[in-house]
Amino acid sequence: MIGNDIVDLKLAAVQSNWKRKGFLDKIFTNKEQDLILNAKDPSIMVWLLWSMKESAYKIYMRQNSLRIFAPKRFECDVNTSQNTVKINEILYFTSSTISKDSIHTIARLNLNTSIRTNYFKMKNDSYTIQHNTTYNSLKEGVTQQFDIPISKIEINKNKMGIPYINELSKVSISISHHGIFGAYAFEFIEPCKEYKILWV
Amino acid sequence: MKIIMNKNDLITYLKSIVKPYIQDEEAFENLSEETDFINDLKINSANLVDVILDVEDEFDIDIDNEAMEKMLSVKASVEIITTKLAEK
Numbered sequence: 001m002i003g004n005d006i007v008d009l010k011l012a013a014v015q016s017n018w019k020r021k022g023f024l025d026k027i028f029t030n031k032e033q034d035l036i037l038n039a040k041d042p043s044i045m046v047w048l049l050w051s052m053k054e055s056a057y058k059i060y061m062r063q064n065s066l067r068i069f070a071p072k073r074f075e076c077d078v079n080t081s082q083n084t085v086k087i088n089e090i091l092y093f094t095s096s097t098i099s100k101d102s103i104h105t106i107a108r109l110n111l112n113t114s115i116r117t118n119y120f121k122m123k124n125d126s127y128t129i130q131h132n133t134t135y136n137s138l139k140e141g142v143t144q145q146f147d148i149p150i151s152k153i154e155i156n157k158n159k160m161g162i163p164y165i166n167e168l169s170k171v172s173i174s175i176s177h178h179g180i181f182g183a184y185a186f187e188f189i190e191p192c193k194e195y196k197i198l199w200v
Numbered sequence: 201m202k203i204i205m206n207k208n209d210l211i212t213y214l215k216s217i218v219k220p221y222i223q224d225e226e227a228f229e230n231l232s233e234e235t236d237f238i239n240d241l242k243i244n245s246a247n248l249v250d251v252i253l254d255v256e257d258e259f260d261i262d263i264d265n266e267a268m269e270k271m272l273s274v275k276a277s278v279e280i281i282t283t284k285l286a287e288k
Contacts, residue, residue, distance in 0.1 A: 014244070015244060015246070015247065016244075016246045016247065016249075020250070020253065021253075022253050022256070023249055023250075023253065024266075026249050026252060026253070026268065027249060050246060054245060067267045067272055068270070068272075069245075069269055069270075069271055070265065070267060070268070070269040070270055071249075073265075073274055075284055127223050127224070127242060161238065161239045178244065184240065
């Protein structure tokens with residue numbers, strides 16, 4: 001299973017005031033708050049940790065069929081080899097790409113599967129543009145990966161808001177957009193027999 | 201003194217609190233007890249923290265982590281606010 005999350009740093013700076021009284025304490029453990037306050041760039045650390053928690057939560061939600069808003073229970077460990085997020089003794093492996101304007105994080109349960117991921121800048125931040133651009137990019141990625149005609153790919157969301165592609169039940173997908181940035185990630189097990197059979 | 205609010209007043213009050221954070225106008229106009237903050241109103245999840253902090257400030261209540269976990273919809277929020285107000 002996979003989860004991904006993107007943060008538009010410029011938007012985050014105006015949309016959220018993490019210095020607001022009580023904000024950090026609702027989201028971050030004491031250890032994480034120390035990391036933030038001692039970081040060279042505290043804002044980057046806030047959004048890095050946030051995107052780690054969010055992407056891990058997306059997997060947690062799938063595993064447990066449960067939606068919760070409990071960011072503090074997702075404990076981040078940031079180090080030089082492998083960043084992780086832990087909740088209820090379950091470990092999620094995360095990797096993040098930090099650029100000047102965005103942070104993109106992917107969380108996974110298993111490091112041995114194949115993944116495909118991409119993040120991109122959009123022409124504007126209207127919700128419709130964000131939504132459509134992200135969906136189309138995911139479709140393009142799926143087309144290229146599995147050699148399926150783009151017209152056959154339909155992305156749906158279940159009752160919990162988890163996206164899936166009808167014919168690719170074994171492919172775990174994750175979508176994220178924020179401001180002018182969009183991202184997707186999907187995970188599959190090779191060889192991808194299932195995907196081929198359907199389309200030949 | 202206990203503040204007594206009926207459910208409809210509470211929903212109206214809550215609606216004014218979430219207004220700055222919503223990204224779906226239509227869902228906001230049609231806000232009801234069944235409305236989901238993220239799936240319907242498209243509130244950014246980081247802003248959900250602001251909603252919770254605003255609720256704490258406006259109602260002068262403390263939303264602990266356990267209560268916060270459930271605050272994903274109007275219905276759940278109304279229940280939590282009602283309980284916390286009654287405890288005051």
